[in-house]
Amino acid sequence: MKMTVGGRAVSYVLAYLFALLALYPIVLMISSSLKTNMEIFASPLSLPKTFSLDTYKKLWEAVPYADFLWNSVFVSTLSVLLITVFSAMAAFYLSRFSFKWTAGLYFFFIIGLMIPIKLGIVPLFLLMKNLGLLNSLWSLILIYTASGIPISVFILTGFFRTLPIELEEAARIDGCSHFQVFWRVLLPLIRPALATVVIINFIHAWNDFFFPLIFIQEEALKTIPVGMMVLFGEYETDWSLLFAGLTLSALPMIVVFLMASRQFMEGLTAGAVK
Template identity: 85%
Template structure:
């Protein structure tokens, strides 16, 4: 059924309104990062009268922001890499091989979606202490990897099952092993699903405040969400520094989304149109 010109115009107007509502807080954050504290309090919703780039210079001196940024990049990047590798191999196994324990293994991964990992914070803390991983970025990487694999397996298994088996049969006739079929034939075909997994888990690891607060006490090992808490004073807060830090911390997330946005949207809408 075709949509009339008036109906399409209304759809575009609503879409643009939603876009403005979504982008306004981001634009306000960026604009506030170029203001002074006095200007933020006097005109919080206005554009800056002049661009104060010294706020960003002051940020690097006020807190070890370079350490916070590197820690967040390292933790998020390694977590996403491990989640993608392990979940892709597990999903290939679950989707293409049938053994008596396949159903139990699938249910095991689904349990990871049903049970919040934060319920096990005390056993996790004891485990990390016994492993000597307290005040180590690897404690965060292992936790994010363990908590991200169930959803990734759930997404990737569904995509693997949509691929025709004839592709694998043709590859095996040409002499490909199981790993070559997985790596060279099937994996390139599920790039939309991989992009979805990367973006979801990167955002989760990048924005998480709870686990870094529990497992990291050393100042130079803190990630951005915990490290930025230093800027909140007991009696006063330098809001210009805070907005500058938030602006810089949003750049990697925006970059990752822009690089994988096309694949991400294809992954979300896969199967919607036949």
């Protein structure tokens, strides 16, 4: 049904309103990071009177923010990379090969969606202690990888199953091996699913507070969510420093989201034009 001019105008107005509502907290966070602590209390909703980056300079001097940033980038990036690689290979196997144990193996991954990993915090702590990984970034990487694989396999398996089997048959006639079919033919076609997996797991690893608090004690190894806790004083909190830290910590997530969103749209429209 063709939309009228008035209906299209209302749709645009509503879309812009939702966009403003979504962007307002981000604008407020950035503007607060450019204010002094007294200015935030005096006029919390107004724009800063003067533009100054002194708060950001003070943040890098007050806490080892460079270490926090590097730890978060290292843990999140490596975790997402491992999750994407292992989940894609597992999903390809589950969707394209049929053995008597395939259904049971797929159900094994689904169980990972049903059981919260935080329920096993005590066994996980003992396991990391026995492996000598306490107070190590690798403990976080292993946990994020293990917790992210089930939902990633679930998403990617569904996408693999929607691809026509004729693509594989044509590739095998041309002499492609199993890995070449997976890497050259099918994987480029599931970019929307890969983008979804990357966004979901990166945000989870980047924002997680629970596991770094449990497994990391050394100050230089803390990630941003835990490291920012030092800015909360017992009697006073410097909110300008806190907003500056939150602004810097949000930038990598925004970049990853924009990059993955572009791939998502390209994947959706890849077969629209011959």
